Amino acid sequence: MSDESIRRYTDGRVPEPGIARLFSAENKYQRRLDVEVALAQAEAEIGLIPAESAAAIERAARIENLDLERIAEATTMASHPLMPLIDELARVVGPEHGEWIHWGATTQNITQTADILVLRDAHRAIERHLATTLRALSKLADASAAVPMPGRTHSQHAVPVTFGFKTAVWIDELTATVDRLEHLEDRLFRVLMGGAVGTFASFGPDGRAVERGVADRLGLGIMPVPSRAVNDGMVEFVVVLGMLAGTAGKIGKDVYGMMQPEFGEAFEAIPAGTVGSSTMPHKRNPQLALDVQAMSAQLRALTGPALESMLHDHEANGGMTALLEDVLAQAAILAGDLLVRLGVIASGLELDEERMRENLALSEGLMGSESLMLELGERIGRQSAHEVVYELAQAAATGEASFLDLLLGCDEVRAHLGAERIRRLVDPSRYLGESVAIAHDMAQRARTVADRIEFRAEAEELARIDTVEDAGLVGA
Numbered sequence: 001m002s003d004e005s006i007r008r009y010t011d012g013r014v015p016e017p018g019i020a021r022l023f024s025a026e027n028k029y030q031r032r033l034d035v036e037v038a039l040a041q042a043e044a045e046i047g048l049i050p051a052e053s054a055a056a057i058e059r060a061a062r063i064e065n066l067d068l069e070r071i072a073e074a075t076t077m078a079s080h081p082l083m084p085l086i087d088e089l090a091r092v093v094g095p096e097h098g099e100w101i102h103w104g105a106t107t108q109n110i111t112q113t114a115d116i117l118v119l120r121d122a123h124r125a126i127e128r129h130l131a132t133t134l135r136a137l138s139k140l141a142d143a144s145a146a147v148p149m150p151g152r153t154h155s156q157h158a159v160p161v162t163f164g165f166k167t168a169v170w171i172d173e174l175t176a177t178v179d180r181l182e183h184l185e186d187r188l189f190r191v192l193m194g195g196a197v198g199t200f201a202s203f204g205p206d207g208r209a210v211e212r213g214v215a216d217r218l219g220l221g222i223m224p225v226p227s228r229a230v231n232d233g234m235v236e237f238v239v240v241l242g243m244l245a246g247t248a249g250k251i252g253k254d255v256y257g258m259m260q261p262e263f264g265e266a267f268e269a270i271p272a273g274t275v276g277s278s279t280m281p282h283k284r285n286p287q288l289a290l291d292v293q294a295m296s297a298q299l300r301a302l303t304g305p306a307l308e309s310m311l312h313d314h315e316a317n318g319g320m321t322a323l324l325e326d327v328l329a330q331a332a333i334l335a336g337d338l339l340v341r342l343g344v345i346a347s348g349l350e351l352d353e354e355r356m357r358e359n360l361a362l363s364e365g366l367m368g369s370e371s372l373m374l375e376l377g378e379r380i381g382r383q384s385a386h387e388v389v390y391e392l393a394q395a396a397a398t399g400e401a402s403f404l405d406l407l408l409g410c411d412e413v414r415a416h417l418g419a420e421r422i423r424r425l426v427d428p429s430r431y432l433g434e435s436v437a438i439a440h441d442m443a444q445r446a447r448t449v450a451d452r453i454e455f456r457a458e459a460e461e462l463a464r465i466d467t468v469e470d471a472g473l474v475g476a
Contacts, residue, residue: 008337010287014344017129017336022121023329026063029071029085031114033061035218036089039105039193042213046206049100056097057089065092082107104195104202104210108228108321112192115325116220119237120189122332123181126241128457129339130178131450134171136346138446141167145439148429149265149356150367157363159370160428163266163351164439166254171442173247175449180240187233191215194226197315229312231324238306238331242299248338249296255289255345264355269348288341295338302331360428365403368426369393372407372417375425379416388412 021027037058044054066088074084090098102110145164150157193211194200200207215222223230258266270284309324311317360367369389377385392410396403407413407422417425424430 008291010291010341013288014340017125017333017340019122019125019336020333022118022125023333026068028114028118029066029068030063031117032082032085032110033063033089034117035110035113035214036086036101037061038214038217039102039110039210040100041217042210043100043103045213046209048203048206048210049103050097053097053100056093057101060092061089080107082111105193106196106202106228108316109191109193109195111325112228112321113214113218113220115328116189116191116234117218119234119328119332120220122336123185123188123237124457124460126244126332126335126339127178127181127453129336129343130174130181131453133339133343133346134174134178134446134450136343137167137171137174138443138450140164140346140349141171141439141443141446144351145436145443146432147351147353147356148360148432150359150362150428157367159433160360160367160431160435162432162435162439163356164443165432165435168439168442170247170251171446173250174244175445177240177244177247178449178453180243184233184236184240186221188237189219190221190223190233191218192223192226192228194223194228198225198227198230200226228316228321229314231310231312231320234324234328235306235310238327239303241331241335242303242306244335245296245299245338248292248342249300251342251345252289252292252296255349256286256293259284259286259289263359264352265359266352267350268345269350288345291341292338292345295334295341299331299334299338302327302334306331357429363403364396365407365426366393366396367428368431369403371431372413372422372425375421376413376416380412 037054040049040054040057043049044051066085071084071088074087075081078084086102090101092098093101141164143164144167145162147163148160149163149166151159151161191211191214193214194207195202200211203210211222211226214220255266255268257263259268267284268286268288305323306327309320309327312320373385373389374382376389377383379385380388388410392406392413393403395401396406400406401409404423404426407426408419413422
């Protein structure tokens, strides 16, 4: 059994996110080969290298054609991230054409551009997982739009909300994350193809043409200044994932809190056979909510190193490059692991509406202090009403009597409000504001954003198939 197979004990409860394999050595090698092919084709198109050499490089540049053990041994010997792969590809291509591989490029031109291809796949996977989570939350928000529960600020009863409103808060931040992921694409999905320091010197006057040819073949944009020290787009990606982690961590914390017996309002689904404790058979632990909180902390912590990686000195610093490469992989993998757990929580969350009503009643009308104060304030002034209601509320909080009884026994209140009106004003289920409408609005927003993600994914897949067919590579 490999260490990877037992990475997290809850892995069996969630779908495989499909992101970790994108960062495998084999996939990263293949992406580097893809960039070398695009480079050779772009150079052949403008006459920098022979067309037959570019064709030979394209035919050979498949990971299954290479000796991975030879590459691993040479990497250890050379202590270089790319040259052993280039040497092995040149060996397979043969001496006639192999000398034209990597013409004019520097290592990071290939490795960073390849990493961007990997990140593009990871980015798409993260968006798909967000779409799944948003669909589940949209159903939850609609179904619970009018289910009243205590609103809490500073962990104390505030005014009532509905569970749908709470879900709407989650949706609002997650849809904003989707917007951020979409808006950063132009700054992230770009080739780095400027030679050693970004001046195109090694390509002569054809540098921009080579860059554009590589970009077009890989479906990427270009950098205004193709400097190895410019990495803010990749850093931005990590920061946005850190913000996603913050939202997810809040959701996990909310679910974790609501599962406590003292609250008992909502529960993540616990599949049959799930063991909460080796000694306490009754335990139903919030395993996935705990996972989400832990992964959130890990992912948020990566934003610091990502920002640190921007501090290249002069035209490039390999330490900063390596730091960001590691952070990007960790952040993307964590985001996938976190989101599949969030999706399972959202799709299976069980609500105890009766317990929510019981919790509303715990304050014995105190949650209605605001609504009563405002109506009384219309008669005697807001500040005067606040002082009256404050004194009664504090007396109720210290156990002198229930808030309702104190209100009914207060001459100053009864002079302006009848008993039935007082009872209605302190009924928390009647003071929900726009909670229901907001919940339904955000449920629709979640569906719209999920539709957009899925439509785009389908369009990109159709475009990919058309490209393969046009190239005559169907079934390759």
